[in-house]
Amino acid sequence: MDQLEEMTKIRKRYLEAIEEGEYKILPGSFYVRAFIKSYSESVGLDPNEVLGLYGNAIPAPAVETVAEPIRRRKRNDSRTTEKLSKWASTILMLSFVLLILGVLYYFIGNSYNGDAGNEVNPSDKITDKLPDPANAAGGQPGETIAGNKIDGDKSQQSGQSAVQPPAMVPVVTLSRTENNIDYYVATNADKLSVQLKIPGEECWLRIDKIVPATENRKQERQVIEEKLYKKGDARDWTSDSSVYLTVGFPPAAELIVNGIPISLGTKKDVKRIQIDLQKSV
Structure with a gap:
């Protein structure tokens, strides 16, 4: 047993328990099969054949079932979520209404300012706004441009204004x-x-x-x-x-x-x- 303990690295009391069939001493059912397999290989026996002989005596490994925790949703969380969604919907609707009102105010204000600058005074006469022919021609009253008389001045000036040719563009x-x-x-x-x-x-x-x-x-x-x-x-x-x-x-x-x-x-x-x-x- 001392030699087997050294070869298999299994405690001698576990080896003795396997010999006597006291499997409760072993740490668990998994270790029973592992220890028997290592024991058989150390003494030169077929581990599968030995496990077959001990199949009825070896306790079946227990299947551990892990209970999955059930998560319960708190009612308070659901209520809080519903309140937040209602507030978000309300804020979104108010923002949309304010945006429409702002656009309408902008266009109406621009239209009013544009029309105010184009109002016509009924007392104004069309003839009062006609430009001075002398100023329109680029001269002063009483002057003659290119031989054409502007007002009642009897003197006339002859000649022609010099025209410069346009600059050549490369x-x-x-x-x-x-x-x-x-x-x-x-x-x-x-x-x-x-x-x-x-x-x-x-x-x-x-x-x-x-x-x-x-x-x-x-x-x-x-x-x-x-x-x-x-x-x-x-x-x-x-x-x-x-x-x-x-x-x-x-x-x-x-x-x-x-x-x-x-x-x-x-x-x-x-x-x-x-x-x-x-x-x-």
Whole structure:
């Protein structure tokens, strides 16, 4: 028994109780089966066969039933909930009525104020409100404008007021796209004002001045500037002839020509643009 106690780690008095069939000494019915199984394995017996032989003698494990507590809802809670719901409904209805009254008051007040400013005095005459022809024409009584007499003054002034032509507004339009190059035409301007801003990532850009062709040479380009611009950079150029631009990363740059934004698109491919200057005659 001392050796079995050492092997099975079961107290010797429990092993003796199993030998004598005193299962009440064991802590519970579950431990009876477990101790018999461990005992059988230690002495070299089949635990299932031994449990089968002891099946009638081993007490069945008691099934414990756990009583589920019954929750009772207090009547006071239900009454409190009903009162709160009634109060909430009442407050909601009052708010809705006040909102309607406020809207009606607002529209009625505006209508009344608008009509009050347009009232007509019956004693006023229409002729009293006619504008002075001299003032309407931009002069004083007794003056003559462009040779037309305003009042009874016998003197007449001849001549014609000088009319200034309207200022020309610069225009930049896209004329065509060939070989992945966008061709723009700038009119109503004597020079090109090119502005570059880099609000996004860094962008490489090159701007060339286009030298027109002559009898002795062909049209060529002269580099004005070539640089890698970083975020936040800005640059301005002025040219008296057409220009050619190569933009390395179009989504990161903003281009403005003569005050007019030029769309560079959202593609990450290199963008090539030629702006032809047509000077006003």
